[in-house]
Amino acid sequence: MKATLRTEITVKQICDGFVYNELEGKGLFGLSGRLTIQPEYQRNYIYAADGGKRESAVIDSVLKGYPLGLIYFNKIPGDRFEVLDGQQRVTSIGRFVTDKFTIKDGDGNEQYFSGMPKDKRDRILTTSLLIYECEGEESEIKEWFKTINIAGVPLNEQELLNAVYSGKFVTLAKETFSNSQNSNIQKWGAYVKGTPLRQDFLACALDWVSRGNVSDYMSRHRTDANINELKTYFTSVIDWVSTVFTDVEKEMCGVEWGRLYETYHKQSYDPSKVSASLQSLYASPYVKNRKGVFEYILGGSLDTKLLDIRVFDEATKKIVYKEQSDKAKLKLISNCPHCAIGHDANKQKIWPMVDMEADHVAAWSKGGGTDIKNCQMLCKPHNRAKGNR
Numbered sequence: 001m002k003a004t005l006r007t008e009i010t011v012k013q014i015c016d017g018f019v020y021n022e023l024e025g026k027g028l029f030g031l032s033g034r035l036t037i038q039p040e041y042q043r044n045y046i047y048a049a050d051g052g053k054r055e056s057a058v059i060d061s062v063l064k065g066y067p068l069g070l071i072y073f074n075k076i077p078g079d080r081f082e083v084l085d086g087q088q089r090v091t092s093i094g095r096f097v098t099d100k101f102t103i104k105d106g107d108g109n110e111q112y113f114s115g116m117p118k119d120k121r122d123r124i125l126t127t128s129l130l131i132y133e134c135e136g137e138e139s140e141i142k143e144w145f146k147t148i149n150i151a152g153v154p155l156n157e158q159e160l161l162n163a164v165y166s167g168k169f170v171t172l173a174k175e176t177f178s179n180s181q182n183s184n185i186q187k188w189g190a191y192v193k194g195t196p197l198r199q200d201f202l203a204c205a206l207d208w209v210s211r212g213n214v215s216d217y218m219s220r221h222r223t224d225a226n227i228n229e230l231k232t233y234f235t236s237v238i239d240w241v242s243t244v245f246t247d248v249e250k251e252m253c254g255v256e257w258g259r260l261y262e263t264y265h266k267q268s269y270d271p272s273k274v275s276a277s278l279q280s281l282y283a284s285p286y287v288k289n290r291k292g293v294f295e296y297i298l299g300g301s302l303d304t305k306l307l308d309i310r311v312f313d314e315a316t317k318k319i320v321y322k323e324q325s326d327k328a329k330l331k332l333i334s335n336c337p338h339c340a341i342g343h344d345a346n347k348q349k350i351w352p353m354v355d356m357e358a359d360h361v362a363a364w365s366k367g368g369g370t371d372i373k374n375c376q377m378l379c380k381p382h383n384r385a386k387g388n389r
């Protein structure tokens with residue numbers, strides 16, 4: 001790969017013919033039409049998010065003469081270029097000189113580019129950028145793009161994968177899963193964490209359909225002309241969750257629904273019973289992990305580990321230990337009730353406190369509470385053999 005450093009290209013040249021597509025949230029062209037600012041493999045424009053602080057900061061830096069960092073262009077046939085890295089900065093500048101947003105002047109007033117004094121406008125337009133022009137095979141450039149240290153907001157995993165496997169499939173997938181105008185996004189957001197702009201929904205859909213083998217899946221489907229399987233699978237998971245669980249709770253967001261769908265979707269559930277169990281677990285002061293409630297219910301309300309049940313406190317354990325041990329010593333039996341009724345050498349063993357664990361006499365899952373009346377101390381081997389039941 002060949003890289004040439006260019007230091008003479010100015011903001012004015014870059015912004016000549018700048019077009020911003022509001023609908024797609026993309027800066028499209030510049031450099032008199034010779035520059036493609038957002039090639040297919042680039043992410044959407046995100047600097048306008050968080051109230052536009054980032055894009056204002058870019059203009060501030062230009063005005064103050066601060067360095068903007070390196071920008072990378074990929075040279076393509078016909079003396080044309082694509083922005084490989086720096087697209088967010090280039091789009092910020094383009095949007096500003098085309099009056100898409102304002103910055104605060106020295107007096108705190110909002111000001112558009114066209115309303116600025118001429119000397120300030122000239123200062124922006126004559127600023128030259130540090131640009132590396134790269135030339136090489138597509139695969140070589142993509143590989144390199146994966147490893148460069150990217151300024152500003154780092155690319156996340158899915159953005160990198162989109163770059164590496166760019167093509168028809170990624171373009172179509174982004175139209176559905178990375179498009180905040182998609183009316184389904186709000187419904188999906190109840191179950192999937194993140195934002196469409198940062199590819200979180202796409203990453204989730206790919207993770208589910210591929211059972212976690214995202215890059216393998218993207219590579220196999222790279223040239224597909226449709227995303228039917230991806231879309232159908234994702235929709236099936238969401239429909240299944242929202243049918244089984246009629247309640248929408250905030251802890252549902254970000255649960256591994258793909259895995260749960262694979263494990264449980266062939267079983268039948270009564271949504272009103274599911275809802276009743278869910279409400280009672282949500283009301284229980286003993287359930288520490290609400291995110292585990294859904295899998296607990298789907299699995300038949302057996303695996304209490306998922307709920308991270310609040311345990312007996314130290315004071316309770318000490319009292320119960322003392323009571324059990326005192327009685328056991330009088331009767332010459334083990335202070336572990338299970339050992340005491342056994343037939344081995346431990347029949348009369350008095351276990352030290354550190355070798356014992358607290359246990360629910362009536363199983364928590366069958367309504368036993370976490371209070372002293374329901375606490376017994378068992379030796380560790382017996383308690384562990386007992387498991388969750």
Ligand SMILES: [Zn+2]
Binds near residue numbers: 337339378379380
């Ligand atoms: Zn025991």
